[in-house]
Amino acid sequence: MSDTTAVINLDLAGPTISRHLYGHFAEHLGRCIYGGFWVGEDSPIPNEGGIRLDVVEALRALNIPNLRWPGGCFADEYHWKDGVGPREQRPRMVNTHWGNVEENNHFGTHEFLALCELLGAEPYISGNVGSGTVQEMSEWVEYLTRDGDSPMVRLRKANGREEPWRVKFWGIGNETWGCGGNMRAEYYADLARQYATYCRDHGDNKLYRIASGAADADYKWTETLMQQISCFGCEATPKNFFQALSVHYYTLAGPWEAKGSATDFDTDAYYRTMAAARKIDRILTGHSTVMDVYDPGRTVGLVLDEWGTWWDVEPGTNPGFLFQQNTLRDALVASVHFDIFHKHAARLRMANIAQTVNVLQAMVLTDGDSLVLTPTYHVFEMNKGHQDARSLTVHLRGEDPEPERLSASASVKDGTVLISLSNLDAAERARVTLDLRGGSLGATTARILTADRLQDHNAPGAAETVAPRAFDDLKTTDRGLEVTLPPHSFVTVRAPLA
Numbered sequence: 001m002s003d004t005t006a007v008i009n010l011d012l013a014g015p016t017i018s019r020h021l022y023g024h025f026a027e028h029l030g031r032c033i034y035g036g037f038w039v040g041e042d043s044p045i046p047n048e049g050g051i052r053l054d055v056v057e058a059l060r061a062l063n064i065p066n067l068r069w070p071g072g073c074f075a076d077e078y079h080w081k082d083g084v085g086p087r088e089q090r091p092r093m094v095n096t097h098w099g100n101v102e103e104n105n106h107f108g109t110h111e112f113l114a115l116c117e118l119l120g121a122e123p124y125i126s127g128n129v130g131s132g133t134v135q136e137m138s139e140w141v142e143y144l145t146r147d148g149d150s151p152m153v154r155l156r157k158a159n160g161r162e163e164p165w166r167v168k169f170w171g172i173g174n175e176t177w178g179c180g181g182n183m184r185a186e187y188y189a190d191l192a193r194q195y196a197t198y199c200r201d202h203g204d205n206k207l208y209r210i211a212s213g214a215a216d217a218d219y220k221w222t223e224t225l226m227q228q229i230s231c232f233g234c235e236a237t238p239k240n241f242f243q244a245l246s247v248h249y250y251t252l253a254g255p256w257e258a259k260g261s262a263t264d265f266d267t268d269a270y271y272r273t274m275a276a277a278r279k280i281d282r283i284l285t286g287h288s289t290v291m292d293v294y295d296p297g298r299t300v301g302l303v304l305d306e307w308g309t310w311w312d313v314e315p316g317t318n319p320g321f322l323f324q325q326n327t328l329r330d331a332l333v334a335s336v337h338f339d340i341f342h343k344h345a346a347r348l349r350m351a352n353i354a355q356t357v358n359v360l361q362a363m364v365l366t367d368g369d370s371l372v373l374t375p376t377y378h379v380f381e382m383n384k385g386h387q388d389a390r391s392l393t394v395h396l397r398g399e400d401p402e403p404e405r406l407s408a409s410a411s412v413k414d415g416t417v418l419i420s421l422s423n424l425d426a427a428e429r430a431r432v433t434l435d436l437r438g439g440s441l442g443a444t445t446a447r448i449l450t451a452d453r454l455q456d457h458n459a460p461g462a463a464e465t466v467a468p469r470a471f472d473d474l475k476t477t478d479r480g481l482e483v484t485l486p487p488h489s490f491v492t493v494r495a496p497l498a
């Protein structure tokens, strides 16, 4: 068993962990929208205006702060006017990225905004740069956010919505280095300035424009974008055409051609996965370092608007639908990511798991009228107290022969401290002594997420195989509060400041 001391200074709160680090992503891909969020008004599955209520209820418990839509790659072939007006009259298209299936456009702008209202989440709309026009994007913003009278306002009202919506988060294209147009950074940087110019702030609706950023560790892409909005070394105040730029990073245990099964993997593949998950720390550090050069005041946000595990699709499912199971391994990938996100809270303003329902590292999996919460869902739920809390640095010190096998973070909000601990060791327990300084804690409650096997997952009929339960392997010693974590487990400790 490893033995680690975690030193936490309760009186030295750091930056606020934006709730938007717990953001989500829903693309027109496989069964994420159709069958996942949307079943249509005539479905026997309980719904409100066509939106599945069991999915909404499950997700409301996570306090989802924002939802990104309509893609992903789909965003750059989506033409929003096809998705408004009477549903039966909406034009159809082919979803060329995802399974070459026909898209009937029944889930469009109004349906998405209704979903956000039901979830209590802020919309994050990804506009089309790859195959759209400046005018099209500009009119979408007008349609959504303008009040009074104008051509797009009249169209919105004719489609049944009197008041404008409030939309803050606005993506200017997606993966423009790849599926969003295969552009060079220099070319896209100019387009981002151009498109952003015509994405107007209407009335008091202020857009937070997010430029399409780098893949993984492409720091050159970030630098090229930062050069567009800064005036390094000059007197003039730089014009912020966009307020943030994005980055995408997926966790894989092998190459793209052989990503491996979501449920059938060995211990080596598990440790490769954890090493890949931890790489997000270096990647965020790399992009932040480049941004610090051009924006030392950290006014420009970094947005990781796609992250999560990517495995081979489940046997017998459409390869273009990216449907995968979700095990305890996925849950630990999520808990490690959150610890790292909390550490980067000063620059990282948003993160969006890919994707919320039935695609990649999902929160919920549906099959007809059944719904199952995934192990990853439970990490989001157990960690939700970190949203908008002040980060507390956790210093790990120990005799651990494998220091990378422990991950931790902590925060304080409204006088309550939340500490998250992950023991990533597949076989050994981990003893962690919480050495709390600058204050003390009142009555402690703890929860654990673990299972007999790393491969364990939830399915209809066995929906609670991986689910949180109360945890009591804690004791006060003269060194601090000692917590003993079983192998491959995630524990949260919660207590008021005394």
Ligand code: AHR
Residues within 6 Å of the ligand: 027, 071, 072, 073, 074, 174, 175, 306, 354, 355, 360
């Ligand atoms: O999340 C699936 C796809 O991964 C998205 O559409 C794209 O942006 C990324 O490559």
